[in-house]
Amino acid sequence: MAIAEPKIVYQRPTSLATRVTHYCPGCTHGVAHRLIAEVLDEMELREKTIGVAPVGCSVFAYNYFDHDYVEAAHGRAPAMATGIKRMLPKNTVYTYQGDGDLASIGMAEIMHAAARGENITVVFINNAIYGMTGGQMAPTTLPGMVTTSSPGGRDIESMGYPVRMAEILSTLDGAGYVVRRSLHDPNNIRKAKKAIRLAFETQERGLGFSLVELLSSCPTNWKLSPVDALQFIEDKMIPMFPLGDYKVNPEIGKLRV
């Protein structure tokens, strides 16, 4: 006789703390957190992982993960991670940074950490806006996009073009793994998780700097519903920030995870 017994298909990862996040409903910062925690669980890295939190909406990331965390000054997470990793090379060290943090005030730190080939991992949240401070224009803001500091839409003539960080960083010899993924639907979320896994695998193998850029939503400052914000990523952000593998160390390219 066949009897039925429940099987758990999904449960909250243990590397995620039980605390409720302060993120707005539907903000995909939470999805990125979940994926990192799932990967740390799967690779059994929680005990030796040190995260470096940014300034931005994810400033409290240290409260949301159940592993060691430190807080960096705005944009300086890659510098802090460099110091930690050099002193504690056996530990797994990653930064979690928004686009204002990484591509604006922290542009120098990220470029040189990648150029030096620091053996750290960076999870880069590109939501095309400064979320925490009220929706100002970021270096990643799309042409024509309305923000509180570009109320008439980003004007390319006076405000310049968005920067594509994954492409830029992939040109540096110190980079071992640089890709862009998106968090807008289940299939892409699965691919994003795999990329985070491969970024940590890069670090564990000592293959240099690794970065996963994630296209992420900010429903509050985009003034869209959570569901419409995901559509905005698909329709508006992906054409400007194409998904893809910009640099993959051949050893990582061969891995099956």
Next chain:
Amino acid sequence: MAIKGWIEVDELHCKGCGLCVAACPQNVMSLDMERLTPKGYHPVHLHADGCTGCGICAIVCPDAALTVFREAKIKA
């Protein structure tokens, strides 16, 4: 119809964002407008049979508020 899958909603974490509602391939999820979570959101619930335990809702949930179960047949 026999239940094949079901979810448990952690009402402390659910923020009623509706991303799971939009992603559910069976269209059996909705916000429960009769209830409020401790934070004041309408939590998600299953309003009909038909959940297969596919786990897609949990993949899109930003707050890891869902545990997903599926009936597993064990041969006796």
